[in-house]
Amino acid sequence: MLDTIAFSQAMDMLFSGFGPWLYVIPGLLIGLVFGAVPGLQISMAMAVFLPVTFAMDFLQAMLFLTAIFTGGAYGGGVTAILMNIPGSSSSVATAFDGYPMARQGKHNEALGLGLGASVVGAFIGYILLLFLIEPLAGLVLKLGPLEMVMVVLWGLTLIATLNDSTVAKGLMAGALGLILSQVGMSTTGVLRTRIGNPYLIDGIAVVPAMIGIFAASELLRLRGNTYLVEAEGARNISFGRILSGMFETFRYPGVLLRGSLIGAVIGAIPGVGSSVANLVAYGEVRRSSKNRDKFGTGVPEGVVAAESANSSSEGGSMTALLALGIPGGAATAVLLAAFSFHNLVGGPAFIRDERDLIYAIIVGNLGQVVLLAVIGLLTLRLLGMVVKVPLTYLVPSVLALCAWGGFGITGTIAGPVTVVCFAGLGWLMRRHDYPVAATVIGLLLGRMTEGELVRTMQISGGNPLAYMVERPIAILFLVLLVLITIFIPLWRLYRKRREAAENPS
Amino acid sequence: MSGRLTLTHTAFLALVALVTSYISWSAIKASTKLFNLIVVVPVAAIIAILIVTIVASALRGKASDGAMPSRANTLGDILLLGCFAVFCVALTKVGFDIATFIFVWIGIVLGGEKRIWLPPLFSALFTLILVKGFGALFPFPMPMLVF
Numbered sequence A: 001m002l003d004t005i006a007f008s009q010a011m012d013m014l015f016s017g018f019g020p021w022l023y024v025i026p027g028l029l030i031g032l033v034f035g036a037v038p039g040l041q042i043s044m045a046m047a048v049f050l051p052v053t054f055a056m057d058f059l060q061a062m063l064f065l066t067a068i069f070t071g072g073a074y075g076g077g078v079t080a081i082l083m084n085i086p087g088s089s090s091s092v093a094t095a096f097d098g099y100p101m102a103r104q105g106k107h108n109e110a111l112g113l114g115l116g117a118s119v120v121g122a123f124i125g126y127i128l129l130l131f132l133i134e135p136l137a138g139l140v141l142k143l144g145p146l147e148m149v150m151v152v153l154w155g156l157t158l159i160a161t162l163n164d165s166t167v168a169k170g171l172m173a174g175a176l177g178l179i180l181s182q183v184g185m186s187t188t189g190v191l192r193t194r195i196g197n198p199y200l201i202d203g204i205a206v207v208p209a210m211i212g213i214f215a216a217s218e219l220l221r222l223r224g225n226t227y228l229v230e231a232e233g234a235r236n237i238s239f240g241r242i243l244s245g246m247f248e249t250f251r252y253p254g255v256l257l258r259g260s261l262i263g264a265v266i267g268a269i270p271g272v273g274s275s276v277a278n279l280v281a282y283g284e285v286r287r288s289s290k291n292r293d294k295f296g297t298g299v300p301e302g303v304v305a306a307e308s309a310n311s312s313s314e315g316g317s318m319t320a321l322l323a324l325g326i327p328g329g330a331a332t333a334v335l336l337a338a339f340s341f342h343n344l345v346g347g348p349a350f351i352r353d354e355r356d357l358i359y360a361i362i363v364g365n366l367g368q369v370v371l372l373a374v375i376g377l378l379t380l381r382l383l384g385m386v387v388k389v390p391l392t393y394l395v396p397s398v399l400a401l402c403a404w405g406g407f408g409i410t411g412t413i414a415g416p417v418t419v420v421c422f423a424g425l426g427w428l429m430r431r432h433d434y435p436v437a438a439t440v441i442g443l444l445l446g447r448m449t450e451g452e453l454v455r456t457m458q459i460s461g462g463n464p465l466a467y468m469v470e471r472p473i474a475i476l477f478l479v480l481l482v483l484i485t486i487f488i489p490l491w492r493l494y495r496k497r498r499e500a501a502e503n504p505s
Numbered sequence B: 001m002s003g004r005l006t007l008t009h010t011a012f013l014a015l016v017a018l019v020t021s022y023i024s025w026s027a028i029k030a031s032t033k034l035f036n037l038i039v040v041v042p043v044a045a046i047i048a049i050l051i052v053t054i055v056a057s058a059l060r061g062k063a064s065d066g067a068m069p070s071r072a073n074t075l076g077d078i079l080l081l082g083c084f085a086v087f088c089v090a091l092t093k094v095g096f097d098i099a100t101f102i103f104v105w106i107g108i109v110l111g112g113e114k115r116i117w118l119p120p121l122f123s124a125l126f127t128l129i130l131v132k133g134f135g136a137l138f139p140f141p142m143p144m145l146v147f
Helices: A004-015 A024-036 A042-055 A058-083 A089-103 A107-142 A145-161 A167-180 A206-222 A239-251 A253-268 A274-288 A300-324 A330-341 A348-353 A355-388 A391-410 A414-431 A436-459 A464-469 A472-502 B007-030 B040-059 B071-094 B096-110 B118-137
Strands: none
Touching (some): A004 A355, A024 A042, A042 A330, A058 A330, A089 A206, A089 A300, A107 A253, A145 A167, A145 A274, A145 A464, A206 A436, A206 B071, A239 A253, A239 A355, A253 A274, A253 A300, A274 A300, A300 A330, A300 A348, A300 A355, A348 A355, A391 B096, A391 B118, A414 B007, A414 B071, A464 A472, B007 B040, B071 B096, B096 B118
16 A cells, blocks of 8 residues: 555655745645635635746645645635635535634634644545555546436535424525526536626626625624624633644544545545535534534534545545546646646556655645644634624624625626625525525535536436446435435424423423 | 514515526526436426425414514614625725725614724725735736725
């Protein structure tokens, strides 16, 4: 599994001088800032700083860009926890429990938990990559479009059914997201539902929609309060409590491991990436938890699962990039561009010929994870100050920031307009207990579902059921999907009746 | 509120029905091929069933709309949402700087700030930070009136 000669050469490359580490700390800081500011994407940061890597050698360039990736994955979680604004789509599930924790005055612990889970998740992701890069690459190739459809439907059903609202409302919210994802040109090139608006050709911009439905609608709801954290004493930023939150992560080893493993495997599937990993891991940990009813109200396991998965997916996505030469998402696509700058091509030949370089990248990333813990702890104190700002000032300021963020994604008025439309939609949905997260997930995954369904139909010659019989992994996901759809409503009904019997009044 | 649908819930369900119908009609008009309708038609059918289920459940009083916020609260939310909509549309028309300055000022006053001098001062500083910090990172040109 581990080529010891190549490994020792990698160690020599990394530790014979300070050169490879020179740009790691700036990379982490850039990632933290871009990840934490809504509207600035990690992939955007990597693309903006890609030309800088011209002057670096390949290892330096890779460590710099992956440091932005690592910092960004955590940075997105900071705003998700403090303001319910996922800095990027990979932090959507972090907000589910992180933000309620912050509202209860446990923002220090939530930030610490997020940092601890991110560090451990990224560490596990890269350790898996180090030992399993070759077998994982083989496994990834076994997942076809039908399996992808099943993964997406499984994830969507989990989130739609596992919420505090009724199953019908959860499914309605998910289906609404799916139908909205069908605006614009289809995956087969048919132009539909533009309302004569050229901005809608590529469909609804997902990140501005997410900013609107999550953040802006929540800000409207917060309007009547005085502070994000109502209790005055709980508003303090405590280094000690952040640190204790970080160590609290280790009280959930099962959640950490499950979140990290789900993240690494899903991250390794080309085209899926950390957003799906974050959601599926959260849904899966919630489904199997004894405290499943309390998820969404500020449960530490929720933060741990979500953050460990999005961080470990980074290692997973590097598997697809290094072993197959296929970028798992936008961020790894930028890394692929860095490969071409240095006349290198990822794939089986790269694994065979440049194994020392691959090990150096992986070990370098493990080092980055340790540095993230230090840099994260130092910057969290500053980022956590937001809870001390009165809501009278915070609400309009963050609303303005949301609109700016929408513009930052699209570069046109379409961004801010999408933010406000989804703010209104989110406001209506929250008033009547529709889970807004399910709509975002439907919107995020709808396009992918359509593409994978079309490919499944093409591969199966129009007979997907006969094709499914030959795909055991797809059958497994289908069984899980059916079980969730049938058993969760039945379980809820049983529980309601039991509660009614116990409390007849 | 059990036994009936509230006005805002009815508005939401009507909006969902309208948007779904429009997207389905537009997709069918564009092409009736299976690959074009592979997601739209099944999802639209599911939404139609769910709307009927939710309406029936609410009318039978099985699912209540929960405790609704007061009328004043709702109107306050709608007022701020309206201001936000005007702000978003005005960004490229009057300039990001002026639109942000005015919106944040009005937003603070709507939030209940009584001091006269603090909202415009905070708003001006916040706008300056946004323009010179956040805006400088954007790769797109942003219309400004003052800066």
